[in-house]
Amino acid sequence: MTDYSEIxxxxxxxxxxxxxxxxATQATEGHEVEEGLDSNAQLWEVSEVRDGLDDxxxxxxxxxxxxxxxxxxxxxGFCKSCGDEIGEMRLEALPYATLCIxxxxxxxxxxxxxxxxDEY
Ligand SMILES: [Zn+2]
Numbered sequence: 001m002t003d004y005s006e007i008x009x010x011x012x013x014x015x016x017x018x019x020x021x022x023x024a025t026q027a028t029e030g031h032e033v034e035e036g037l038d039s040n041a042q043l044w045e046v047s048e049v050r051d052g053l054d055d056x057x058x059x060x061x062x063x064x065x066x067x068x069x070x071x072x073x074x075x076x077g078f079c080k081s082c083g084d085e086i087g088e089m090r091l092e093a094l095p096y097a098t099l100c101i102x103x104x105x106x107x108x109x110x111x112x113x114x115x116x117x118d119e120y
Contacts, residue, residue, distance in 0.1 A: 002088060004071060007095050011068050014095070018061040025054055060096075067096035079103055 070076035077086050079100035086100045099107070 002077060004076060004091075007091055008068070008071055011064050011071070011095050015061065015064045015068065018057050018064065021057050022054060022061065025057075063096040063098075066098075 067076060077091060078084065079086055079102075080098040081103040082100060084100050084102070086097055090097055090101050097104070
């Protein structure tokens with residue numbers, strides 16, 4: 001059985017970093033609403049950008065949480081699509097990967113083929 005303790009530590013780090021980031025943005029938001037009452041247009045733009053960042057962080061946090069759940073449940077490290085092992089190298093680079101390199105590349109290749117069918 002593969003030892004995922006280093007990867008788990010990495011995921012827990014990431015989880016802390018992301019939830020810290022989300023909490024920080026949420027904390028500053030209330031503050032700025034109070035101070036920026038006379039520049040509503042600008043405030044709106046700023047919070048639009050921040051919402052985008054929040055979404056990204058929340059989405060990544062979701063993936064991290066899922067990976068940690070799979071680690072505990074025992075399904076971690078296997079491709080969602082073909083069921084093969086994802087491989088340690090790939091997991092180290094992308095600890096919350098849910099597809100093996102073949103399936104991930106296959107998905108990319110389909111996109112390439114659609115863009116330029118003559119090359120394949
Ligand atoms: Zn696969």
